[in-house]
Amino acid sequence: MAAQLNTENKRVHSASGDELVSRKPVLLMRYRGFTRCNHWLTALCMFALLLSGFAFFHPSLFWLTNLFGGGQLTRWIHPWIGVVLVISFLGMFLQMWRLNLLRREDIEWGKKIGDVIQGKEGNLPEVGKYNIGQKLVFWAMSLLILLLVITGIMIWEEHFSGLVSIPVQRIAVVAHALAALGCFFVVLAHVYAAIWTRGTIRAMTRGTVTGGWAFRHHRKWLRELARRDVGREPGGK
Numbered sequence: 001m002a003a004q005l006n007t008e009n010k011r012v013h014s015a016s017g018d019e020l021v022s023r024k025p026v027l028l029m030r031y032r033g034f035t036r037c038n039h040w041l042t043a044l045c046m047f048a049l050l051l052s053g054f055a056f057f058h059p060s061l062f063w064l065t066n067l068f069g070g071g072q073l074t075r076w077i078h079p080w081i082g083v084v085l086v087i088s089f090l091g092m093f094l095q096m097w098r099l100n101l102l103r104r105e106d107i108e109w110g111k112k113i114g115d116v117i118q119g120k121e122g123n124l125p126e127v128g129k130y131n132i133g134q135k136l137v138f139w140a141m142s143l144l145i146l147l148l149v150i151t152g153i154m155i156w157e158e159h160f161s162g163l164v165s166i167p168v169q170r171i172a173v174v175a176h177a178l179a180a181l182g183c184f185f186v187v188l189a190h191v192y193a194a195i196w197t198r199g200t201i202r203a204m205t206r207g208t209v210t211g212g213w214a215f216r217h218h219r220k221w222l223r224e225l226a227r228r229d230v231g232r233e234p235g236g237k
């Protein structure tokens with residue numbers, strides 16, 4: 001036993017001064033409280049909209065109106081939840097659109113999607129706060145929500161009746177349903193990616209991610225934060 005400990009203590013790959021300095025992980029702030037509230041309010045509205053919308057999609061799903069206090073109430077509340085979603089999503093859009101603009105490295109990263117799936121991060125170019133998948137989800141959500149608002153207003157009889165003709169309203173109803181279906185799949189992809197990439201959910205719950213996570217998935221973002229941090233005390237202003 002003692003002999004084994006002796007060999008384990010021998011220096012083979014390290015110099016005498018090398019040592020563990022801190023066991024505490026490096027943590028990086030990714031979303032502050034306001035942004036996280038903004039995100040979860042948007043998510044809540046989106047789920048309520050999808051559920052109440054699906055209730056009108058097909059008679060077999062009408063039972064979903066029970067979640068909102070019956071058919072009449074669901075019909076009334078659905079567009080108002082839409083209004084809250086638009087305001088809430090706009091808050092996120094204004095904070096995030098710039099960092100979601102496509103950059104050259106994103107295209108390179110996207111071309112190597114096979115390596116992403118196999119977890120071979122070493123083959124991928126370094127990316128900033130968002131990768132191309134996240135950026136496409138962001139722009140798809142933005143466009144689909146815009147389409148939902150425009151078509152939603154066209155068919156909101158209570159407040160905008162007569163705004164457009166009945167034939168145009170019929171087209172708007174179909175476009176509204178298709179945009180909602182699109183949103184459903186985009187949100188599904190978003191949630192799947194957030195769960196699949198381990199260590200991501202905490203970005204939207206606690207606000208922070210580990211240095212290891214950032215090094216693996218968003219190295220340019222990490223490097224920029226590290227450069228900005230030079231000379232500052234950890235957690236200091």
Ligand code: HEM
Pocket residue numbers: 030039042043044046047089092096100130134135137138141187190191194200201202203204
């Ligand atoms: C249960 C549902 C959801 C979960 C678990 C979830 C989780 C997350 C997580 C963990 C992040 C941080 C990702 C990162 O920074 O790398 C994030 C970002 C984001 N989420 Fe969600 N989310 C959900 C629903 C939604 C919905 C419904 C929307 C919009 C309608 C949405 C819009 C966004 C946006 C715009 C971002 C910023 C990142 C980007 O630009 O792609 N999320 N979400």
